[in-house]
Amino acid sequence: MLPKLVIHNSISLDGSTTGFEANLEIHYKILSSYLPDAMIVGSNTAKTGTQFFCEKIPAEEESDFQKPEIQSDDPRAYWLIADSKGILEGLMHVFRRSEYSKDVIVLVSEKTPEPYINYLKERNYEFIRTGADRVNVRHALEIANERYGFKLVVSDSGGVLNSILIEQGLVEEISLIITPEITGRKGTNLFRSLEKSGIQLELLRDEIVEKKYVHLVYRVLKE
Template identity: 30%
Template sequence: MRPRVVIHNSVSVDGRLTGFPVDLGLHYEIAARIPADAILSGSGTMLAAAAEQGVDLSGEDPPPSPPADGDQRPLLVIVDGRGRLTRLDWLRAVPHWRDVVIMCCAATPHEHRARRVVTAGDRVDLAAGLAQLHAGYGVRTVKVDAGGTLNARLLDAGLVDEVSVIVSPRVAAGETVPLFTAAAGTRLRLAGSERLRDDHLWLRYTVSADTAAG
């Protein structure tokens, strides 16, 4: 059994994740209305965040402290099959989650000083990883805050139950990243829409039952 999976992103009116100014306050205001036990992201997203924040990823990662009993904040789960993200203390310092868990595979180098969800093989098996989150950590709902590649892998694997997008009244410019890099043929059904401030629109879609897998 796997958790319920909700992809949540802010996009331009032409469905891009980059190339336009994102209203981060609005993005996280709406994200807070989607309760989740874990936030799922990719190593590429976190490496980009580290570069933007000037984090020195070559520094030593100190051993993590165990989360306090009864902490109800979600976990941050990072898919990192290649072991690229070896320093995590800067992420543990963020108050939005209680701890960081790495979702990796048997072939991943063992540099992570973090709790790990390990799947068999030489590539992360997302279905198996999600099932382990449910069984080992009691995760019932996962909110995905990631780039187009991880979004597409989840959707193509039939692991997504809902797609939530905040549509900005902007057309993206320059070389941009799509919401889904390669997902094809997935049938979505509109579950709700809400007009937000400054001409933003929140759209929620459920994935057709004949597409989602569990």
């Protein structure tokens, strides 16, 4: 069974995810209000995001090779990071140390380099291996539901992964925080790699946040 999937993102008025300074406090406050079991993130977004966690990548320590002890009342979400090419090798401990994450579960494919798989095993990271060349996201989410009991997953990622999630009909809701700024040519469209058109949405909620931002929530209507 598939968990419920919500796309959550902060964008400019003209639909860009870059070229402006998002209010991360509001972004994560609204995201955490969903109480997700897990957040799904693409590897490129995760790699870019390391700059928000640390100015310089710290050296690994002995504790980074062990799973963290998780209390039953820990409200934080797991992070599902899709990384079929293994570009986060040497960086995974940054996410494991994050105050926003219980721990990391990595989504990989059959063609993921074996040295990267060994890197994950040596550090006791859980991983889901599915898909021939790229991660089969649908199957990975089904496994996450069966193996870990994830009922609600929120995507906190960029345009590529979010476009894949919509293309495959996996998204039930889209949550957008509109920042009152226009990025123009330097912007990067949220759904820039989406080839499917005519996707219909139903507005569920609209809210003004701190007299500056607008939070919109849409239901994705199934065909």
